[in-house]
Amino acid sequence: MLEARHLKKYYTVKEKTGWFSREKQLIRAVDEIDLSIDKGEIVGLLGVNGAGKTTTIKMLSTLLTPTSGTITVDGTNVVEQPNRIKQQVNMIAGGERMLYWRLTARENLMYFGKLYGLHGQTLTERCRQLIRLVGLDEAADHPVERYSKGMKQRLQIARGLINDPDYLFLDEPTLGLDAPVARQLRKTVKDLAKVRNKGILLTSHYLEEVQELCDRVYIIEKGHLLLHGTPERIIQTVVNIFHLQAVVSGQSSDSIWLKQELEKRNVQVSVKDSDEGKLLHMTASFDMTASFIALVAKQGLILKKLEATKPNLEDAIIKLAEESHAS
Numbered sequence: 100m101l102e103a104r105h106l107k108k109y110y111t112v113k114e115k116t117g118w119f120s121r122e123k124q125l126i127r128a129v130d131e132i133d134l135s136i137d138k139g140e141i142v143g144l145l146g147v148n149g150a151g152k153t154t155t156i157k158m159l160s161t162l163l164t165p166t167s168g169t170i171t172v173d174g175t176n177v178v179e180q181p182n183r184i185k186q187q188v189n190m191i192a193g194g195e196r197m198l199y200w201r202l203t204a205r206e207n208l209m210y211f212g213k214l215y216g217l218h219g220q221t222l223t224e225r226c227r228q229l230i231r232l233v234g235l236d237e238a239a240d241h242p243v244e245r246y247s248k249g250m251k252q253r254l255q256i257a258r259g260l261i262n263d264p265d266y267l268f269l270d271e272p273t274l275g276l277d278a279p280v281a282r283q284l285r286k287t288v289k290d291l292a293k294v295r296n297k298g299i300l301l302t303s304h305y306l307e308e309v310q311e312l313c314d315r316v317y318i319i320e321k322g323h324l325l326l327h328g329t330p331e332r333i334i335q336t337v338v339n340i341f342h343l344q345a346v347v348s349g350q351s352s353d354s355i356w357l358k359q360e361l362e363k364r365n366v367q368v369s370v371k372d373s374d375e376g377k378l379l380h381m382t383a384s385f386d387m388t389a390s391f392i393a394l395v396a397k398q399g400l401i402l403k404k405l406e407a408t409k410p411n412l413e414d415a416i417i418k419l420a421e422e423s424h425a426s
Contacts, residue, residue, distance in 0.1 A: 193274030249280035338410035348376035
């Protein structure tokens with residue numbers, strides 16, 4: 100298990116206060132964050148820009164030293180033994196960074212493998228396996244500058260696996276990718292965790308992606324941990340609002356009765372006329388779909404349209420950010 104306890108990272112910067120004067124300001128990039136990742140699970144780290152996500156990942160991957168707090172990887176302290184930890188972790192960034200474009204895919208992997216101390220037949224075989232894993236067999240000996248964005252990102256995944264790490268940090272892995280390519284990369288990420296037993300920390304602005312992939316999620320704001328749990332639990336805790344829109348046809352008195360019955364069940368209802376009948380918009384803190392359909396059937400109304408909207412992770416993130424800024 101990878102564990103971070105009471106993790107802090109403070110910076111001191113000089114800000115201009117006059118024509119010839121500057122004052123030191125203390126920036127709390129990360130402030131008292133606790134976090135854990137088990138092998139075989141995907142954990143999301145979410146927050147708006149400037150929340151402290153990248154700083155946290157850099158500390159977990161030994162690129163930054165914490166101001167205070169502890170990070171351990173399978174019991175080994177990251178600060179005390181960084182070289183040992185580097186053999187157990189790796190980082191994959193979105194976009195087109197962390198590759199040498201004039202080298203081929205195979206040459207890139209050979210280079211990064213040598214940095215991790217791999218050599219000879221072991222390195223050659225590892226490169227061959229990773230190229231096959233990410234589906235770049237036919238382009239393995241082409242310069243990376245000729246690759247598409249999706250191919251570059253697949254090569255990034257291969258590069259991140261060159262040392263066969265136990266834990267992977269994925270920073271916006273599908274950034275700027277077309278939908279089919281992003282879908283394939285999500286499948287690869289899921290396989291890395293569930294089939295190859297890698298512990299994965301994922302940051303992404305695509306919240307549907309996080310909701311699909313992550314077993315647990317940490318939400319941070321201005322370096323502070325706001326909430327932690329499964330995506331479903333966070334949604335229920337923060338938002339917990341369901342919307343249902345329907346069109347029914349029948350007598351006007353029927354729609355009035357339906358509205359009254361729903362309100363008895365703590366459902367807020369608005370009714371408007373439409374070309375097809377009565378348009379109802381319903382809001383509640385629970386999924387009222389089954390109750391609504393039962394009432395429609397009981398009254399003998401004709402249900403012409405029904406559209407349910409459940410809260411999602413994006414709704415929760417936005418609400419948490421609004422509450423944080425307001426406090």
